[in-house]
Amino acid sequence: MGILNGPRRLEDLFANTDAFPTESLSVQTKTERSVYKLFKAVRDEKSLNTIKLNRESHIEYISDGLKGLSKYLVVLDASKPWLCYWMLHSLDLLDYELSTGLIKRAISTISKLQNPTGGFCGGPGQISHVAVTYAAVNALATSGIKEAYDLIDRENLYKWFLKLKRDDGSFIMHEGGEVDVRGAYCVLSVATLTNLITPELTAGTAEWIKRCQNYDGGIGGVPGIEGHGGYAFCGLAAMEIMGKTDLLDIPLLLRWASSLQMQMEGGFQGRPNKLVDGCYSFWVGALFPLLEAILTKRQYEKDVANSEDTQCIYRPLFDREALQEYILIACQSPKGGLIDKPGRGADHYHTCYCLSGLSTSQHHVIYDFERAKGEDLDSGARSLLWEEEITNRVVVGDPDNLVMIEHFYGKREL
């Protein structure tokens, strides 16, 4: 549907501005106006079809980052693998051919951040951290070469994971660190990529994550806390890895996630009555392929039971065009890189997750149940059964805006 080609006039999409001006409403209105201005310009010039993803300038922005970062990024000193992952993944999505030199440099940087006691750390001399390990292993996976996989000390990685696990099934982020659902997701994602999923590792985790889901369907960081887009992705993805999505209330989660797409902006907010933010294009946007697959699977099982031919594939359950409009029109920094919302500066985090969200909304990925049928597949094997429904691509603006699919299984040759 989209916003600019949608059934309602742009001017009718503002939040209820004659309502009582709470703080939330006034910042919401301000954001809407800034997005409206950009949308209106495109509409008045009838130039939606020529809206471009500024591929070159984004690549340049990332390449500059690879050379060295400014001092303002000192807080990321404990997150080097994150920078690696965000940059490599962004370049990958932009279909930029990663040079041998770049891949070797990334692998060499990350290899130095592996601790002998298992896991990866944010910078030389630091202790291992689950989120950083997630970024490191995903960056290694992005490189697509065997050498990268071989450098991972799986034995100690596994031992370290077990040290982080608590009796209630949750994981702490690092020794002496905090607990939340990111821990579970990062551990399980890495364990899948390195083939380390065991009953010992996952015992009790699904039950703990279930406790993080609230009455409204959202998933919070820990039990009792309000739902949040980022945690919801971590929670659902972790459940999918464990094959335990049935423990969650899926229709309720779907309803919550759908309500986070903004009517004027087209992008997603992370929580009810919060502002749109480009990074939720992925964290919330990527909930949908998972939810669609879970619902399709349920329908599939019903149809098989009723011995009917199954053709039902859940269609994308969010407005893919609207999300692309937000990313392309409102989230591209003129200086290169992508942003949270108009008026903000670019950073590598938002660049990565805006592009990931763009990919999620352009490609429709589906899970191949026929091939999974009857086999007891582990999470790694199952992750390979996602494929694109090529006939169901949607690209807003210039056809060249198509970025690569989120799941890339190609093998790189060096």
Next chain:
Amino acid sequence: HGRRRVKPSAEVEKLRKEKEATKIKEYNDLVASCFEKRDKNEFDNDAFTITTKILSQNPDFYTIWNFRRSILLYGILKECSEKDKQQTLSTELGFLQELFQLNPKSYWIFNHRRWCLEEIPNPDWNMELKLIGKFLEMDARNFHAWDYRRYVTFQLSSTTKTSLTQTEFDFTTTKINQNFSNYSAWHQRSKLMPRLIKEQNLDEQEKKTLVNKEFELVKAAFYTDPDDQSAWLYHWWLVGREIQHISLLGAYYNPKMRQVVLAFDDEIGMVIPFQVTKKIDDNSPSSYIEGMWRPAGGELKHDQLNIDRSYGFVWIFTFFDSVKDDFTELIVTVKPEFIVPSHSEVKLTRTMQRHCIINDNYNLENESSSSLSQSQDTLPIDTSERIKLLQREISMVRELLELEPDTNLLRELKYISGTNMEENSKIDDEVVTICDHLIKIDKLRTKRFEDLRSKAIFESATKSLVKLVSKELAYNDDTLQYQDSTFSLESKNLTIIPTPSILLYITKLNLSNNKLTSIQFLANLINLKEIDVSNNCITSISGVNRLRNLRYLKIQNNYIKNWEEVKNGFIGWQGVECNIYISENPLIENTNEIESLKIGWENEIKECSDQLKIIWK
């Protein structure tokens, strides 16, 4: 943000870069010396000062936080007096407070603060509460702060042995009054409300007052802004949390077919096979019976073992040939972990155990007597109160409808139509009226409102067939078994049949003149002899091929376009002689060669079974 910057000259740029390089070097040197100290286990004041410097620049540096804790534990605080310990850690808390100003959303600062408070001899939880109050003044949606607040109030109330539920509840009120779009506060309220009622041991009247006040508050919010997300979400929690328990409507044994039939009021999925046990006499122990489960409409296939589960309202268990008919009692057990409900508003909360009714031996007692538990996070009010409350909310919805025709009222209606109460017929009528109205004004959601409306009409019409026993539904009259009984619901604009299993013992069913698009639900109704679904919007025949007693299927004037849609519905027919009325469907229109086609089709249907006969008129 948003400020325009003049492009700096090359010289200024060079200076800036040099300055930046110095800063980076300074920082790197600090980190290097810090790690050196750590590697040498030097937990001294020097090391402590270095960590302070680093953390002031980069509070996300988790490794340094860990080292700092080691310095405190194994250096500075080691062998020092309680008084000094108190002093040192108080200073540490002050340091953290400064850092908070820079970064109010840092996991690490909160984490370290909790550690300090657990180490400090006399933690001042009241001060913490004040501090976190300030935080929520700066950003009322900071979820780190909300989480920390729960931690602090827990600690404070356990040290002082007094409940803080009321003060915390009042705190959320303040926050909501400042900004009713603060969903964090509403969410917190939903956690506090049930606790408040429980702790203060409120009587019915007091509860009622409290709940009413709550509705006033939330109502005020959406009267000011009917599009506000937060208030509606909370309102939904407030009205809509009665759990619907999945009911086992009945359990029967059919000796002729050697089958057990179970009917649920939800289309459940089977994850683990239900257990069937038999008793030979009163004194013998029960033993498991071997057999195969399938949903009423499903096939018994060998590869079914490979599918995780299947779905249905009505389930049939066929004994293996080896099982002897030597029993006096048959018991079926369904545990919560055996099933997956069809959607989120229903749950199976306890184990259900049923004696199967064998022939004339009626026994519909519930074996398991465990009471139905209410979920902890729901509002503890009783059913009659809830009905009153709903009626009031409906009138509010009506009021709002007049004010704001496109307000999202779905949440309301979904709950209301989802209730299963004896006095619900009035509510059903209201739902139908409101849906009728909404169908007209909210075109984007027409289909959902039509389904809701159908649900209300169906539930109201089938009320006499079921009874409510301690919040669970059961068939009202089991003597319906094997007798001719008729059910008719014509000309109601029904789009779905929400709970077909309620009609399990119906033999003549008339659903003509509705807007049904599918008849797949018929698969559950294994006793049907006559069906009239003429004048609907059905596009294909399905769900009937296993109805062994079906004699008439009237499906005239529907949307069946292709012959395949008729024929495929009868593949594997095992039933009696059956007449199929399919006139006035598009497949017979607009063809000159219709007569010769008809002859071909008649032959084809005979190939399925010579019991089947197409009636063209």
